[in-house]
Amino acid sequence: MKLTSIITVNFNQPGVTIAFLNSIKENAKNDNVEVVLVDNGCDEDHEAEFKKAFPELVFVRSDYNLGFAGGNNLGIEYAKGDYLLLLNNDTEITENLISELTTELENNPEIGLISPMILYFDNPDIIQYAGFTKMNYLTCRNAGIGSMDVNKGQYNNDSRETAFCHGAAMMCRSSDLKQVGLMEEHYFLYYEELDWCEKFRRAGKKIWFTGKTKIYHKESMSVGKESAVKTYFMTRNRMLFIRRNTSALNTLLFSIYYIFIACGKQMLNYILKGRSDLAGWTLKGIFWNFTNANDSQNLGFKLKKTK
Numbered sequence: 001m002k003l004t005s006i007i008t009v010n011f012n013q014p015g016v017t018i019a020f021l022n023s024i025k026e027n028a029k030n031d032n033v034e035v036v037l038v039d040n041g042c043d044e045d046h047e048a049e050f051k052k053a054f055p056e057l058v059f060v061r062s063d064y065n066l067g068f069a070g071g072n073n074l075g076i077e078y079a080k081g082d083y084l085l086l087l088n089n090d091t092e093i094t095e096n097l098i099s100e101l102t103t104e105l106e107n108n109p110e111i112g113l114i115s116p117m118i119l120y121f122d123n124p125d126i127i128q129y130a131g132f133t134k135m136n137y138l139t140c141r142n143a144g145i146g147s148m149d150v151n152k153g154q155y156n157n158d159s160r161e162t163a164f165c166h167g168a169a170m171m172c173r174s175s176d177l178k179q180v181g182l183m184e185e186h187y188f189l190y191y192e193e194l195d196w197c198e199k200f201r202r203a204g205k206k207i208w209f210t211g212k213t214k215i216y217h218k219e220s221m222s223v224g225k226e227s228a229v230k231t232y233f234m235t236r237n238r239m240l241f242i243r244r245n246t247s248a249l250n251t252l253l254f255s256i257y258y259i260f261i262a263c264g265k266q267m268l269n270y271i272l273k274g275r276s277d278l279a280g281w282t283l284k285g286i287f288w289n290f291t292n293a294n295d296s297q298n299l300g301f302k303l304k305k306t307k
Helices: 014-027 047-053 067-078 097-107 174-180 192-202 228-245 248-272 276-291 293-297
Strands: 004-010 033-040 058-062 083-087 091-093 111-120 127-129 159-161 169-173 206-217
Touching (some): 014 033, 014 047, 014 091, 033 067, 047 058, 067 083, 067 192, 097 111, 097 169, 097 206, 169 174, 174 192, 192 206, 228 276
Parallel strands (some): 033 058
Antiparallel strands (some): 083 169, 091 206, 159 206
16 A cells, blocks of 8 residues: 655644644544644644654654745655645545545546545535636636535535645645646745646646545635735735746736736725725735746745754
């Protein structure tokens, strides 16, 4: 049985992470797995608690918060598995997750990345993810398939190509990364998994969804409260994604639409709601793309200081 490396990133969520490790211990006991946990610049070191929950844990501590992409990339550097399963630490798995995902990859060499169905942990009958529609690259918009639908088993036997995987749960072959490369750390938060899917596609691989297995995600069903961090990175990275993955002409047309229509409307709404601070962060997200014009094609990964 081939080894699967489960990689997860913890940032100041020890309780959530311990529940995640317990879920792995309970539901993957018949699988050949290792778990690599990246402690991503956390305020406190909880290595002893994590290893008490999962004694075989490969624990990697970074002095800095490397973001979603950087944290997972660091974990990949330590992983020994033939398969790499990137899971958010705020998820809990089901018993057949590893076997179903690896079987799909074994049976179809064209698959590069695969995600399972994702249900909300607090509302387990509601679907968060059953695939994504194709991207409209002029607006950088797409939609979630099955999102917010009641799970009636309609996707249970569904296994198909989809536009993008979901960052909460993605599996790939470690051997494919020699050609594809790691996730782009410029994103830090948001859009990095979409960019990774594009890299796999350019390498001739397909992006896949299967409803034959599922995970539960502890993300809220409601839209989270707006914050400076979310506003800045969502604005910045939407432009960065288009710059990295489309032509110069498409980037120009998108930028005109995005800056003058989409962001203009968004900033006006922020101001009318008394959140002029978020309007300012929107502008900062836009301007980053002009002051970092050469950063859109950074393909390297530098190992950050760890201890």
